[in-house]
Amino acid sequence: MGGAHDSAVQIYRLLYQAYGPQHWWPVDSPFEVMVGALLTQNTNWKNVEKAITGLKHADMLDAERIAACDISTLEEIIRPCGYFRQKAARLQKLCRFYIGHDGLSGLQAMPTGVLHPRLLALHGIGPETADSILLYALDRPLFVIDAYTRRIFARLGLTPPGAGYAMLQQWFNGQLPRDAHVFNEFHALIVEHAKRHCRAKPDCIACPLRQCCDHFTLQN
């Protein structure tokens, strides 16, 4: 990773120095991480927390119980996180997958090369959700590409504007150590950075990346 022109590493260092460690999903069970990864699709994390709290309060944060739950009951519990009909169905599919693969220990025993395509084959799990599950629940070193990553790095002129998911992921993989901890922090730092500078006020004096912020080009 110590090459002469490792732009990704530079950005990582700037973000880390600015915001510090993010410790995403450290205390929760891997299963809860999987649920969160699914429920957060295009959704504010605060709303996801409400849905997960609702599941806990109903004593429903469990693969067997979610899988066996009446769909309309599940919909009502997760309603605050939006798209609740889609997500209730997707959540049950994920839970049946989880059970069918012998739970956490079964998933942990599977190579990423086998597990990844099976996750993608599930209806409602695309590239980002699959990678989030693999990275944040199962500790596999995959770089999660989200809308923030696309915008910020394209805006910095580091990645091609129209690059697809696989190409962007390859770009990061080529510049970073294949280390799940680094990928974990990096993606979380990107999200944290976007939250602070997305459409916030023009306080870019404090922006550790300078020219990347949304309000530079979002309207113009």
Place this chain on the structure above:
DNA sequence: ACCCAGGGTCATA
């Protein structure tokens, strides 16, 4: 009254 949020699927051209 907008705009958008830690996406994904499907229909169309």
Place this chain on the structure above:
DNA sequence: TATGACCATGGG
């Protein structure tokens, strides 16, 4: 392959 519509709640 590449857009557009749709899903839906809650906070700014």
